[in-house]
Amino acid sequence: MSAKKVAPMLELKKVGKSFGNVVALRDVDLEVYPGQVTCVLGDNGAGKSTLIKILSGVHKASEGEFTLNGEVTSFNSPRDAMAKGIATVFQDLATVPLMSVWRNFFLGNEPTKWWPWLGILDTKKAKAIAKAELLNMGIDLRDTNQAIGTLSGGERQAVAIARAVYFGANVLILDEPTSALGVRQSGIVLKYILAARERGVAVIFITHNPHHAHLVGDHFFLLNRGRMTARFQRETVHLDDLIQAMAGGAELDTLTHEISVIREG
Amino acid sequence: MTTPKLDERMGRVSFFTTALRRPEFGALIGALVIFTVFALVDTTGQFAQLQGAAGWTKFAAPVGIVSIFVALLMIAGEFDLSSGVMVGTAGLLMGNLVSEVGMGVWESMLVTMMFAAIVGLINGILVIRTGLPSFIVTLATFFVLKGVNLAVTKMLTGTVRVDGVDEGAGFEEARLWFATKIDVGTASFQISVVWWIGFTIFATWLLTRTTFGNWIFASGGDPNAARNAGVPVARTKITLFVLTSMSAALVGVMVLLELRGMQAGQGVGQEFYYIIAAAVGGTLLTGGAGSAIGASIGAAIMGFAAIGIPYALWDQDWVSTFLGVILFLAVFVNTILAKRASGARK
Numbered sequence: 001m002s003a004k005k006v007a008p009m010l011e012l013k014k015v016g017k018s019f020g021n022v023v024a025l026r027d028v029d030l031e032v033y034p035g036q037v038t039c040v041l042g043d044n045g046a047g048k049s050t051l052i053k054i055l056s057g058v059h060k061a062s063e064g065e066f067t068l069n070g071e072v073t074s075f076n077s078p079r080d081a082m083a084k085g086i087a088t089v090f091q092d093l094a095t096v097p098l099m100s101v102w103r104n105f106f107l108g109n110e111p112t113k114w115w116p117w118l119g120i121l122d123t124k125k126a127k128a129i130a131k132a133e134l135l136n137m138g139i140d141l142r143d144t145n146q147a148i149g150t151l152s153g154g155e156r157q158a159v160a161i162a163r164a165v166y167f168g169a170n171v172l173i174l175d176e177p178t179s180a181l182g183v184r185q186s187g188i189v190l191k192y193i194l195a196a197r198e199r200g201v202a203v204i205f206i207t208h209n210p211h212h213a214h215l216v217g218d219h220f221f222l223l224n225r226g227r228m229t230a231r232f233q234r235e236t237v238h239l240d241d242l243i244q245a246m247a248g249g250a251e252l253d254t255l256t257h258e259i260s261v262i263r264e265g
Numbered sequence: 266m267t268t269p270k271l272d273e274r275m276g277r278v279s280f281f282t283t284a285l286r287r288p289e290f291g292a293l294i295g296a297l298v299i300f301t302v303f304a305l306v307d308t309t310g311q312f313a314q315l316q317g318a319a320g321w322t323k324f325a326a327p328v329g330i331v332s333i334f335v336a337l338l339m340i341a342g343e344f345d346l347s348s349g350v351m352v353g354t355a356g357l358l359m360g361n362l363v364s365e366v367g368m369g370v371w372e373s374m375l376v377t378m379m380f381a382a383i384v385g386l387i388n389g390i391l392v393i394r395t396g397l398p399s400f401i402v403t404l405a406t407f408f409v410l411k412g413v414n415l416a417v418t419k420m421l422t423g424t425v426r427v428d429g430v431d432e433g434a435g436f437e438e439a440r441l442w443f444a445t446k447i448d449v450g451t452a453s454f455q456i457s458v459v460w461w462i463g464f465t466i467f468a469t470w471l472l473t474r475t476t477f478g479n480w481i482f483a484s485g486g487d488p489n490a491a492r493n494a495g496v497p498v499a500r501t502k503i504t505l506f507v508l509t510s511m512s513a514a515l516v517g518v519m520v521l522l523e524l525r526g527m528q529a530g531q532g533v534g535q536e537f538y539y540i541i542a543a544a545v546g547g548t549l550l551t552g553g554a555g556s557a558i559g560a561s562i563g564a565a566i567m568g569f570a571a572i573g574i575p576y577a578l579w580d581q582d583w584v585s586t587f588l589g590v591i592l593f594l595a596v597f598v599n600t601i602l603a604k605r606a607s608g609a610r611k
Binding site: 079106109119 | 487
């Protein structure tokens with residue numbers, strides 16, 4: 001268990017968030033380690049979105065402690081979080097479909113030449129870096145001039161991941177990156193999650209799919225009705241445990257039984 | 266500069282496909298066809314000559330100058346319907362500053378351009394702050410200015426026209442820059458053509474070679490994704506509203522200096538010419554794609570029609586009908602070409 005000896009890069013202690021009298025999150029503990037994939041599993045309405053928003057700087061936690069590299073922090077904005085090395089890849093809001101791959105790769109962080117204040121794009125450098133960085137992540141594109149909308153959904157997510165890694169993300173938050181994708185496309189994204197992990201990034205993989213989580217995760221946190229209800233380690237967890245825990249164990253057994261009664265009846 | 270090794274799969278993209286991908290490609294082909302047709306039906310023998318070029322550029326240049334910036338704004342996902350009336354407002358304001366207030370021509374021009382910038386700023390801030398469609402916000406600005414143009418002009422001059430700019434200090438020098446003619450061979454071209462070409466080059470460079478250009482495409486293509494990537498979407502759009510308004514004001518200044526006066530109704534209706542030129546040139550009405558060259562080609566096509574129809578001795582009343590048909594065909598063909606060329610999966 002060498003993993004436990006490394007200090008967590010990001011840590012939440014008893015974090016809670018309420019909107020008026022609605023409690024969205026309560027007493028959430030989370031540790032995220034560099035070079036490892038931390039999966040946060042939860043069904044619809046479990047509080048995943050609120051958790052992402054706290055991690056990425058959209059919301060501030062109402063209670064608890066947020067530490068980054070051992071220091072207590074709080075973010076004022078997503079830009080602030082980004083500046084501190086926390087990048088978030090949102091499901092469908094990561095890339096601009098009509099723009100070319102290289103323009104998307106550098107969007108918001110364009111490389112310039114001559115005087116920076118003139119804002120003149122160094123297109124040659126941008127294309128070369130985009131191509132090389134994507135290749136590094138194992139994404140082999142014919143032409144970075146093609147519109148990113150012509151790529152498949154999985155490839156687009158992959159470009160967004162490669163971009164976050166290139167711009168120095170220490171913590172990479174992935175919001176349901178596979179939920180809108182088919183089996184093969186999901187496989188592509190999972191591969192790039194591991195590629196980011198290999199490069200020492202602390203990956204937070206938020207999903208409602210225990211199969212996908214089980215394939216790539218090192219640590220598993222289960223979120224249910226705003227609380228962390230269970231946690232597992234890769235070495236000791238089986239896929240069935242995750243599915244059971246997510247569906248609320250006993251509930252799934254009852255459901256399975258009820259369905260089989262209908263089928264046979 | 267080492268030539269990068271070509272990926273062997275690059276061979277599949279032919280030169281033709283690359284050309285098809287350019288948003289202004291359809292417009293260019295259309296322009297060539299329309300030019301040829303007007304050259305064939307021409308009864309004066311001048312359409313395809315220098316004289317003809319001087320004629321159609323005289324019409325196309327003032328349309329083109331504003332169209333370029335309207336196109337940039339449309340690529341960023343916004344409209345400016347007040348761009349036409351702004352031509353009139355700027356000319357009237359400058360004319361009144363010279364003839365009624367007694368300011369010099371250059372000073373009044375500076376004030377006019379600053380006023381246009383403020384109108385653009387107000388348009389932009391209202392669109393961003395209220396979240397209302399720019400179509401509505403700038404339509405409101407359009408009508409407000411249209412009324413102001415008429416009411417204030419009548420109030421100050423007692424007529425619907427401002428005269429007497431040519432008595433202002435610096436009038437002749439200003440004309441040299443904005444309303445003179447340049448002789449090329451036997452034809453004499455308007456200096457506005459030089460401005461038009463200059464702005465086409467500048468805007469193309471801005472759009473394709475600068476950080477700001479990247480932001481323009483992103484702001485119109487997907488504002489949420491752009492914001493997530495750290496693009497200042499609001500600032501980009503507001504800047505473009507300011508530039509559009511100022512480009513219209515520049516044309517207003519040119520018209521005023523050229524005609525030595527301004528009608529209160531000047532420019533009204535022109536906003537549609539600008540949008541047509543941008544759309545014919547391959548600018549997507551939903552934002553995210555387009556080009557400055559395309560808008561200029563669109564303006565040139567309008568110039569062809571404005572000169573070609575009377576040269577063919579057809580009734581000039583048909584110009585608008587012709588432009589309507591061209592607008593539909595161009596956008597229809599552009600859409601098909603864009604789909605084909607992007608190789609989009611549905």
